[in-house]
Amino acid sequence: MGARFPFPSFPRGWFVIGFPEDIAPGQVKTLRYFAEDIVVFRTESGVLSAVDKTCPHLGAHLGGGHVKGECLRCPFHDWGFRTDGVVVDVPYAPKIPAKAAVKTWHIREQNGVILAWYCPKGEAPAYEVPVLDEEGWTGNKTVRWVVRSHPQEVAENTVDCSHLGPVHHVGRTDVLSVEQEGHFMRVVLQMEASGAPIDMPDEFNDVQLDVKLYGIGHIVSSTTVLTSDMQTRQRIYPTPIDEDTIAIFGVSNIRQMADEGYTREIEDIFYRAFLADFPKDFPIWENKAYLDKPMLAGGDGPIGRYRRWCRQFYDYPEAAPAQPAAAAAAQPLAAPVTAIAKLKGWLRNLAQAPAANGNGDNNSGSNNDAGLDAHLIDLGPRKPRAVAATSKFASVGDYFDSLEKRFNPAAAGDLTAVIQWVLTGDKACTYFAEIKDGNVQRVAGTHPAPTITIEMSADDYLLMINGELNGARAFSTGRGRLRGPVRLAMKMQRLFPLEAAV
Numbered sequence: 480m481g482a483r484f485p486f487p488s489f490p491r492g493w494f495v496i497g498f499p500e501d502i503a504p505g506q507v508k509t510l511r512y513f514a515e516d517i518v519v520f521r522t523e524s525g526v527l528s529a530v531d532k533t534c535p536h537l538g539a540h541l542g543g544g545h546v547k548g549e550c551l552r553c554p555f556h557d558w559g560f561r562t563d564g565v566v567v568d569v570p571y572a573p574k575i576p577a578k579a580a581v582k583t584w585h586i587r588e589q590n591g592v593i594l595a596w597y598c599p600k601g602e603a604p605a606y607e608v609p610v611l612d613e614e615g616w617t618g619n620k621t622v623r624w625v626v627r628s629h630p631q632e633v634a635e636n637t638v639d640c641s642h643l644g645p646v647h648h649v650g651r652t653d654v655l656s657v658e659q660e661g662h663f664m665r666v667v668l669q670m671e672a673s674g675a676p677i678d679m680p681d682e683f684n685d686v687q688l689d690v691k692l693y694g695i696g697h698i699v700s701s702t703t704v705l706t707s708d709m710q711t712r713q714r715i716y717p718t719p720i721d722e723d724t725i726a727i728f729g730v731s732n733i734r735q736m737a738d739e740g741y742t743r744e745i746e747d748i749f750y751r752a753f754l755a756d757f758p759k760d761f762p763i764w765e766n767k768a769y770l771d772k773p774m775l776a777g778g779d780g781p782i783g784r785y786r787r788w789c790r791q792f793y794d795y796p797e798a799a800p801a802q803p804a805a806a807a808a809a810q811p812l813a814a815p816v817t818a819i820a821k822l823k824g825w826l827r828n829l830a831q832a833p834a835a836n837g838n839g840d841n842n843s844g845s846n847n848d849a850g851l852d853a854h855l856i857d858l859g860p861r862k863p864r865a866v867a868a869t870s871k872f873a874s875v876g877d878y879f880d881s882l883e884k885r886f887n888p889a890a891a892g893d894l895t896a897v898i899q900w901v902l903t904g905d906k907a908c909t910y911f912a913e914i915k916d917g918n919v920q921r922v923a924g925t926h927p928a929p930t931i932t933i934e935m936s937a938d939d940y941l942l943m944i945n946g947e948l949n950g951a952r953a954f955s956t957g958r959g960r961l962r963g964p965v966r967l968a969m970k971m972q973r974l975f976p977l978e979a980a981v
């Protein structure tokens with residue numbers, strides 16, 4: 480390896496080298512990873528293969544070839560290679576040379592990524608990575624970054640607790656469990672994530688994060704927002720390009736909810752937040768040194784333990800590099816981070832919006848997906864946070880009658896919007912509020928082009944504004960419908976605070 484990182488080679492393991500849609504049937508591409516050219520091609524019937532760049536005949540670069548039927552043809556003398564690398568056609572020769580073949584890479588195409596097995600000694604895969612359940616999840620939203628760093632640094636971020644505050648604005652973090660078994664490592668934590676970095680209320684919200692590492696190049700982070708049924712999953716795949724540079728492939732999904740439009744909105748919020756927050760680590764990674772002997776302090780997290788786990792992916796010569804001080808491993812466990820961690824906190828805001836009470840969490844801790852969180856440790860109740868107000872609305876009529884009085888122009892700023900309520904049932908009513916130039920006007924009836932419409936039974940709406948029905952759960956399960964930007968809904972609690980009415 481280069482001078483910057485003291486590792487004897489790239490780590491062994493599965494690494495993502497692309498997305499399936501990058502290679503269409505009949506296409507050949509040369510990808511540069513592990514400081515090598517990998518020639519990837521897809522046959523006309525759709526079978527993907529990755530081979531060494533060098534044709535065994537006279538050494539032409541196979542990346543200049545083309546696909547014909549189910550074969551890759553060399554650009555020099557037109558030899559035909561099957562997807563398993565075997566030469567099956569030499570157009571001008573009566574007989575194919577014995578054992579004529581090009582070296583192939585072990586690849587997998589699963590869950591919307593192309594994985595390649597890297598081993599500096601050329602050995603076959605030592606493990607597989609599980610195929611993730613896609614049923615009930617949104618499709619992949621993807622990204623690829625290039626960063627001057629090393630894959631081990633990216634995964635180390637998942638156990639580096641003490642950078643969460645300075646870089647990601649995350650508050651208190653409890654590590655609930657850490658497991659290591661062979662190539663697998665898992666960290667589960669609970670954290671308080673702020674909405675401030677994306678211009679959401681600067682409240683801290685409880686988020687549980689379950690991070691699974693399958694080797695150094697494969698990170699799956701599942702997040703549950705405690706007050707709602709929302710679950711998200713982000714995957715992060717750092718892959719060496721050369722000794723100094725990595726590609727980071729990112730994939731974002733959320734669990735589908737009853738309302739398709741609402742699902743799309745939340746999916747988009749998460750994805751954009753992922754794009755905004757994850758790269759905040761990049762300038763640090765690009766300019767930091769890798770210290771074999773870091774000077775760790777209490778609260779740094781299990782960095783020593785992580786680095787010892789990483790050693791299995793390298794072939795160290797006899798005298799291995801020194802490890803962080805043993806004391807470090809005994810530090811309190813750390814928080815995995817990923818950009819994602821923080822993002823989930825915003826959804827807690829949704830759980831409260833548009834409830835005016837600010838304490839819409841009457842279902843805290845419930846979790847419907849045993850698969851995701853079956854191993855979480857119950858740390859017992861956290862210290863309750865201050866509740867903004869304890870007063871309640873006697874009726875939805877009270878809510879609307881006091882709407883203009885409760886309006887907070889400072890929260891509105893230069894917002895121009897029309898918020899519409901279509902409430903059904905015995906106490907059905909329809910209103911809209913026009914917000915413009917720091918003023919609000921409430922009008923009975925419907926607006927021709929509202930910015931956002933909240934549809935719900937009046938009884939449920941009363942429960943929600945009084946903090947007795949979780950807003951996010953109501954919308955995600957279809958008990959209410961939200962048409963329009965979710966971000967505006969998240970702001971309603973600040974636009975129309977209850978306190979002003981009491």
Ligand code: FES
Pocket residue numbers: 534535536537538539553554555556557558
């Ligand atoms: S060099 Fe490839 S076919 Fe001759």
Ligand SMILES: [Fe+2]
Pocket residue numbers: 636642646647760816817818
């Ligand atoms: Fe980070």
